[in-house]
Amino acid sequence: MTLPTFFISHGAPDLPIRTGPTQDFLRQLLATLPERPTAILAISAHWLTAQPTLSTNPQPQTIYDFGGFPPHLSEMVYRAPGSPTLAERVAELLTQAGFAPRFNSRRGYDHGAWTPLILMDPAGQIPVTLLSVQSRETPAHHLHLGKALAPLRDEGVLIIGSGAATHNMAAFNGDYHAAPPTWAAEFDRWLAETIAQNDLTALVNYRQIAPHAQRNHPTDEHLLPLFVALGAGGKGHQVNQGFTYGAFSMAAYRFD
Numbered sequence: 001m002t003l004p005t006f007f008i009s010h011g012a013p014d015l016p017i018r019t020g021p022t023q024d025f026l027r028q029l030l031a032t033l034p035e036r037p038t039a040i041l042a043i044s045a046h047w048l049t050a051q052p053t054l055s056t057n058p059q060p061q062t063i064y065d066f067g068g069f070p071p072h073l074s075e076m077v078y079r080a081p082g083s084p085t086l087a088e089r090v091a092e093l094l095t096q097a098g099f100a101p102r103f104n105s106r107r108g109y110d111h112g113a114w115t116p117l118i119l120m121d122p123a124g125q126i127p128v129t130l131l132s133v134q135s136r137e138t139p140a141h142h143l144h145l146g147k148a149l150a151p152l153r154d155e156g157v158l159i160i161g162s163g164a165a166t167h168n169m170a171a172f173n174g175d176y177h178a179a180p181p182t183w184a185a186e187f188d189r190w191l192a193e194t195i196a197q198n199d200l201t202a203l204v205n206y207r208q209i210a211p212h213a214q215r216n217h218p219t220d221e222h223l224l225p226l227f228v229a230l231g232a233g234g235k236g237h238q239v240n241q242g243f244t245y246g247a248f249s250m251a252a253y254r255f256d
Contacts, residue, residue: 001034005159005233007226013066026119038156044112045163045222054087055130061108078114080124097148135221139204146231161225165249173246180243183212
C-alpha cells in the first residue's frame with residue numbers, strides 16, 4: 001500500500017506534556033494509516049545544513065535544545081532506533097535526482113523530531129532516519145527534494161515534515177491558550193486553502209503571495225519541511241488546526 005505523507009506543526013517544545021486536540025491527533029495518527037510504517041523519515045526545521053544530510057546513528061540521543069520549560073520535559077527520552085539502511089536508500093534516491101547527500105553518524109533527535117514522534121510512537125518501536133533542511137535554499141528546492149523521495153511511500157516509509165505553519169518567535173505569548181492575532185490567522189487560513197487547491201505555484205511563491213508572509217515567517221526554515229512532504233505526497237488537506245501561545249499555528253496536513 002502507498003502511505004501518505006504529513007506536515008506537522010510541532011509548536012513549542014512542551015508539546016508532549018500538554019493536552020489538547022493536537023496531542024490527541026498525534027496519538028491517533030498511526031491508526032489512520034493503511035498499514036503500519038516499517039520506518040519513519042523525519043524532516044525537522046531544527047536541523048539545518050548546506051547540503052541534504054541524513055542521520056546514520058543507530059541509537060540517536062534525545063536532544064533538549066530548549067530552555068525555560070518544566071524540568072520533567074528534559075527527562076523524557078525518545079527511544080526509537082535509527083535506521084542506517086533507510087539513510088542509504090534515501091541517499092540513493094537523492095543522488096538519482098541530482099542532489100549530493102551527506103551522512104552524519106552523530107546526529108540525535110532534536111525537539112522538532114522527538115516531541116511529535118514521542119506522541120505518535122511512545123515506545124519508540126518504529127526506526128527513524130532524519131533528513132536535514134537547507135535553510136538557504138528555496139521552497140522549490142525542497143519540493144524537488146520531496147519528489148525524489150516519493151518511492152519511499154510504497155516501501156513502508158512514513159515521511160513526516162515537522163516545522164510550523166506560522167513561526168514568529170517575537171510574537172510568542174506566555175499564555176498557552178491565547179487567541180491568535182489576525183495576521184497569523186489570515187496566513188494560516190490562506191495556507192489551508194492553497195494546499196486544498198493544490199496550487200503549487202502559489203505555495204512555492206508564498207512570500208510574494210500569502211498575506212503577512214514576512215510577519216509569520218521572518219525566516220523560511222520552519223515552513224520548508226512542508227514542501228518536502230508536499231513534493232513526496234499527492235493532493236493535500238488539513239487534518240489538524242488550532243493555535244497555541246497566541247501566534248503558533250498547530251496546523252497539520254496530510255498528502256495522499
